[in-house]
Amino acid sequence: MTAPLVTILDDEPEIRSMLADALEDAGFRTMSFSRATEFEAALKSHTPDVCLVDLGLPDRDGLTLVHRLALEQGAAVIIISGRAQVQDRVTGLELSADDYIIKPFDPAEVVARVRVRLRRDRAAPQSASDTARFNGWTAHFNRYTLENDKGEETPFSHAEGEVLRLFLESPKRLISRAHMQETLGGAAGESFDRAMDVRISRLRTKLCEDPRNPRLIKTIYGAGYIFLGDVSWT
Incomplete structure (x- = not known):
């Protein structure tokens, strides 16, 4: 069985590396991107299970991207951001993000949140159909x-x-x-x-x-x- 794919979109190389190492050690596949344009191009040939998205992107409004991802990709979307105000978290969730993690964070927490999202998505529903x-x-x-x-x-x-x-x-x-x-x-x-x-x-x-x-x-x-x-x- 192929390991779930987690994409990481963040313009800070240290954060991308830290998250990729933690997720791969936990058994996930990862793809990392520093810019939204690179990430969106990759979506044409790859289907992630979970998208980790920073809001402070150099080439695109992160919140707009989160909303489009949630509607078009069907993947779980977790925001990772230094914006810690309640209104920022509310706005992210209102735009259909599944979770919101505030920087700085423990990589183990991100791994745990990703696992929780995938467990919920893959849990057998009461119905046998989609x-x-x-x-x-x-x-x-x-x-x-x-x-x-x-x-x-x-x-x-x-x-x-x-x-x-x-x-x-x-x-x-x-x-x-x-x-x-x-x-x-x-x-x-x-x-x-x-x-x-x-x-x-x-x-x-x-x-x-x-x-x-x-x-x-x-x-x-x-x-x-x-x-x-x-x-x-x-």
Whole structure:
């Protein structure tokens, strides 16, 4: 079995070397890049399992790149940044990053976070399929798209897909914020709550929900969420 591929995008050579050594010692394959243009060119011929992305890139806005990666690649995206403010972490998670690690960091922590992301992604789901149908919609988790009854497709990010799968695998059951945090990972607190709010809001928009009276993803204030659709996996 081929080892998972982790790409490292950071303009500091010491950090690239430190991360590559730690990840390779842990059994991962790595590819390292100092500029976004080199990284994006490599994506045409390589499919990473996890992307580690620094926000302070010399040739591209890191946050914009993170958002595009999350939507187009289907890989887990972990931000590594010296920006330690809560708002920076919130913004990164709102743009569909899966995790946010603040510099300086212990390489062992990064390895542990990568392993956690891969364990969650590869854990056997309750359903045996990557396709779920509900209320006129089809969710294709193998290509990260939502298809309506006219055959029109809308992409969703890796992070949005995690939330959607959680709902679809537990329809008509209350899902608490605590359960979401435990299942999806990340530190509990304001940044996690804000990220979940944004991901759910985006899913509602993609499902053409009325934000004032959503039919499928209902908020139970003070308790969590309930997905009210009739779900079948094929």
